[in-house]
Amino acid sequence: MKSKSTVIFKAKFFMKRVLGALLIVLFFTGFSAEASLQLEKEVFSFQLPNGMTWILLRRPEVPVFSGMIMVKAGGMDEPSDKTGLAHMFEHMAFKGSPDIGAKMDNEVWTVLTRNGAEDLNAFTSKDLTAYHVSLPSTKLPLWLYISSEIV
Helix, strand or coil, rough: CCCCHHHHHHHHHHHHHHHHHHHHHHHHHHCCCHHHHHHHCCCCEEEEECCCEEEECCCCCCCEEEEEECCCCCHHHHCCCCHHHHHHHHHHHHEECCCCCCCCCCCCHHHHHHHEEEEEEEEEEECEEEEEEEEEEEHHHHHHHHHHHHC
């Protein structure tokens, strides 16, 4: 098990990388340095007692939110004789849960798209599995609930 200081260091390192990428995007899209500094003030990071790290960029003028959940589990966590399990579990997450239901294929996908989801997808790499979506900001509670069910 990793120490709390290691997790916090990695979260801070990750946040700096995300913030750096945001600032580069802003630079190339024509935002002023002043706007970039203002954006930097809107990025918040915190960690829950269970170790989940949140990085938030607040933009109240936009009626949409984009969320990504990354789980530190991927292909390298699989037994050498059972490859593909992480990717299979990634796909199974969209099928539903006892509380959400699993009456049809991809129940989670169906519920989210009926509620305005765009850019809904997931991926698995060697060291993580990630789920991302964009939804109307009024649907944030739905996304949080579904995320707590499937991850």
